[in-house]
Amino acid sequence: MRRIIHKKFFNRDAHIVARDLLGREIRRRIGSRVVRAVITETEAYMGPHDKASHAHRGLTKRTAPMFGHPGTLYVYLVYGMHYCLNLVTREKGYPAAVLVRAVRLLPSGILINGPGRVTRALAIAKSFNNKNIFSDKRLMLGPRHFTPKQIRKTPRIGVPYAGAWAHKPLRFLIE
DNA sequence: GGTGCGATTGCA
């Protein structure tokens, strides 16, 4: 089977994948319709030692998808009302992931800013959790639309409890 | 079995 993104794409450290996802297309198939968007902002959750990561607490019912194969979807509910979409990285058994924080819809170019708004725009909810982006026909990665000239790095959003990890530049975005 | 809170958002 021919793939635009090779399976090994996700078998790398989360900060590498997070950068590499910028400028790439993500497609959501809803019946015969396809919603397309370009990823413009991501965050990396590096592993069990990363205090900002859910995986910091180890293998739990919630975090189990993070321990899955590269390309696994980790979709969880935050604040009781918003879903966040993550793409699991590294080899099976190592919990790391990339959070998709913003996209631009195609062809309109409308910016969807914020992980909760991204999942709403792409109609992604809990039924996607623990699925794999290489096998679930509802979601797939498309081609790279451009290579960012400059990638801005900042600390991750909403993780003030993470100690030194709160300050690490693991949020990546296109200007 | 009880409790506290979060990888957020929208509105006052």
Next chain:
DNA sequence: GCAATCGCACCA
């Protein structure tokens, strides 16, 4: 500034 809203991690 803060309410909404609920799954679940954690403690007992």
